Amino acid sequence: MAENYEVEQPSQTHQTLQEVSRALENGMFVHVRRMLEDMEPEDIAHLLEASPPKSRLVLWQLTDPEEQGEILEELSEDVKDGIMVRMQPEQLAAATEGMDTDDVAYLLRSLPDNVSQDVLSQMDAQDRARVEQALAYPEETAGGMMNTDVVTIRSDVTVDVVLRYLRMKGKLPEATDALYVVDENSRLIGELAITALLTSQPDTEVLEVMEDVDDAIPVDMSDSDVASLFERRNWVSAPVVDKEYHLVGRITIDDVVDIIREDAEHSMMSMAGLDDEEDTFAPVLKSARSRSIWLGANVLAALAAASVSNLFENTLDQMAAIAVLMTIVPSMGGVAGNQTVALVIRGLAVGHIGDSNTRWLLNKEALVGLLNGVVWACIIGGVVVLWKGNLMLGGIIAAAMLTNLVVAGVAGVTVPILLKKMKVDPALAGGMALTTITDMVGLSVFLGLATLFLV
Amino acid sequence: MAENYEVEQPSQTHQTLQEVSRALENGMFVHVRRMLEDMEPEDIAHLLEASPPKSRLVLWQLTDPEEQGEILEELSEDVKDGIMVRMQPEQLAAATEGMDTDDVAYLLRSLPDNVSQDVLSQMDAQDRARVEQALAYPEETAGGMMNTDVVTIRSDVTVDVVLRYLRMKGKLPEATDALYVVDENSRLIGELAITALLTSQPDTEVLEVMEDVDDAIPVDMSDSDVASLFERRNWVSAPVVDKEYHLVGRITIDDVVDIIREDAEHSMMSMAGLDDEEDTFAPVLKSARSRSIWLGANVLAALAAASVSNLFENTLDQMAAIAVLMTIVPSMGGVAGNQTVALVIRGLAVGHIGDSNTRWLLNKEALVGLLNGVVWACIIGGVVVLWKGNLMLGGIIAAAMLTNLVVAGVAGVTVPILLKKMKVDPALAGGMALTTITDMVGLSVFLGLATLFLV
Secondary structure (H helix, E strand, C coil): CHHHCCCCCHHHHHHHHHHHHHHHHCCCHHHHHHHHHCCCHHHHHHHHHCCCHHHHHHHHHHCCHHHHHHHHHHCCHHHHHHHHCCCCHHHHHHHCCCCCHHHHHHHHHCCCHHHHHHHHHHCCHHHHHHHHHHHCCCCCEHHHHCECCCCEECCCCEHHHHHHHHHHHCCCCCCCCEEEEECCCCEEEEEEEHHHHHHCCCCCEHHHHCECCCCCEECCCEHHHHHHHHHHHCCCEEEEECCCCEEEEEEEHHHHHHHHHHHHHHHHHHHCCCCCCCCCCCCHHHHHHHHHHHHHHHHHHHHHHHHHHHHCHHHHHHCHHHHHHCCHHHHHHHHHHHHHHHHHHHHHHHCCCCCCCHHHHHHHHHHHHHHHHHHHHHHHHHHHHHHHCCHHHHHHHHHHHHHHHHHHHHHHHHHHHHHHHCCCCHHHHHHHHHHHHHHHHHHHHHHHHHHHHHC | CHHHCCCCCHHHHHHHHHHHHHHHHCCCHHHHHHHHHCCCHHHHHHHHHCCCHHHHHHHHHHCCHHHHHHHHHHCCHHHHHHHHCCCCHHHHHHHCCCCCHHHHHHHHHCCCHHHHHHHHHHCCHHHHHHHHHHHCCCCCEHHHHCECCCCEECCCCEHHHHHHHHHHHCCCCCCCCEEEEECCCCEEEEEEEHHHHHHCCCCCEHHHHCECCCCCEECCCEHHHHHHHHHHHCCCEEEEECCCCEEEEEEEHHHHHHHHHHHHHHHHHHHCCCCCCCCCCCCHHHHHHHHHHHHHHHHHHHHHHHHHHHHCHHHHHHCHHHHHHCCHHHHHHHHHHHHHHHHHHHHHHCCCCCCCCHHHHHHHHHHHHHHHHHHHHHHHHHHHHHHHCCHHHHHHHHHHHHHHHHHHHHHHHHHHHHHHHCCCCHHHHHHHHHHHHHHHHHHHHHHHHHHHHHC
């Protein structure tokens, strides 16, 4: 059975990748096509994402047109868009055949309006109607994520009738773990878990074994809220309802997993000043342009810090040791403050931080800053006294360090929370705003004290 | 039906939280207990996580002992440990009743050995045997995540027999989406999707409708690899096998979702120098100590930068404008380099970057650095000429900026990849190593050129 024992380990991807890129370089397209035929759509998507743009397009030409839809839906936005702009509407319409409604809608959203109209017009009438209905909901809501392909039953039939009905249907939507029970007005009144269906006697009425659904998802709920509900409730799928509790669709865990990963990655990428959809292998010009904005913001921050130093040019002129040491305090403040910012951003993202506990958190982080401030003030003060042989200089840097770490703790809590209240993404702007504050406070206090006591 | 329309929105958590903390302050424990009775275990867990340590313990005393096991398994590690150390072995044993094997094992792992032995001895023999078996597998592997409670069937029976068997059993494990087909030696030979079971005719043989399982999960696969497989294959559950392909357990999506979120959060928290399990509301002393390590590393980095400036003390002594401007180039290099580091860390984490494309990425990031270097060198050079009226100084800062942004691009790719080869977590050490490089290169080039051409 050893030959059955084949799970693709991450390192295998890169072996495949090297084999494919070598084959591409040598023009062995037939060989590559054969390799791609043996791969699952999601693995081909992974291969495309890990390839530089040029090989990506060649690889795409070699994939099976019938699998292209499934491959596209597994790609990240940037990579997907890069491929789709080069496809003809007929090719796109063909690729969407057999795909879930929500996935087709997801693909069409990234196309220009006239192109997506073109693609829609190539689809058959029933599919088109479904997709158009899905497109009517905003993208980042439950309505935009849901699938309209649901199995509904009535409450007054027996388990046996349901089983016959399902056998007649012959196919169930993916990840079906429950059938939805609706009344005569299509209102959701309960759900029948598949496991309950399987373990109940054939003559039981659905009404007896169904469960109430008191937490169906409102169609206008945001995708991040949907994701955190799924995560907390350990759901596999959940019904979506409109304001009158009519069943309008169903969301499955596989779409939610993508949102969970995206939301969690968003914070990390934003904190470094990157768009979370940024393609690792994007063309140079595109990358340079998108990062430039962040560098531009930092130029202003760096110039602001420099103009603080400039206020003390006279002091700097008189004692070079001050210039040598002046970067230490801002650097420590930046690191300490960013620890707090990261903690607060995660707390805000998972919903742990709100009005009820902000004050507690503020006190805590100020105290953490004070404690660490005392420790590092003593250490750095001591190092400076030994290094520069100037007791006053050691005292000044220690005082500046202590002040800056307390400021870092306080600003680390308040800056992200204020940004969120102002509807600015704290992950994006928090780190830089914080660093600007700690740089300016650190430099002013250190240079200010030095001016007062040393020159 | 409007009263049915109750989904807990994130903002509601904080209303509940405020109500609870007000009730706690006023000593209205009975009221709080009643509120907790109406809440789901996962929502109580969320409430505990969002509470300061003191209220946490009071709240815990007020929860229903029968729900404590379920609440514990929803808590993050730090918070869970804080509560469990205060519980008696009998209470713990009672709390684990009715829980999944893998979840009990997860709880017991965080206890000291003698306490977990105590708890085990209080459990009934069958449960104890199952949990001990689960504990035998290392924590961060498929074996440590899996549940041993699986439903197996033989391939030579009909669908009708399977249905009768399931009705007799009466209950199926949570999130069951497939039954596993094994041979006489308990080797996994296929799986029967529940949806196939429901839509097949009663007289069909299992052999005809089952599917091959060519990608069962090896019991020693790491939890991150399991998570990325689930994510790519859109699985709800998957069988786990040993080296001889014996079925040993089953992993479900709810456990995987936690790993996906943890892995994604890990990068963000580590990059800011935080432990990813750090509790937002941890006690001050504990927080201060855990963050201190990172500040200590930064002290060394800041002192290294200061000793570079120190080499040029003579230059700084002669021209204060140089000291004023010297922080700009390191700051820009740090930001640009950290953009690249974040991109590479994500690429390494999702498996997009490997030997096959490192060189391509290195070239790309060096070029991005060059392009942005030219842009910002011109801008900053221009600003300095206008500000300080010194053409040479503008040229020097422009040259230093250009050099440092190219260095940032190259180091941003190589540092995380080298760290990973050295088995050091790139998310943890990458940012600081990068900043140290860009600080030292930025200062040396700027101050070095200034020494050569200005004094």
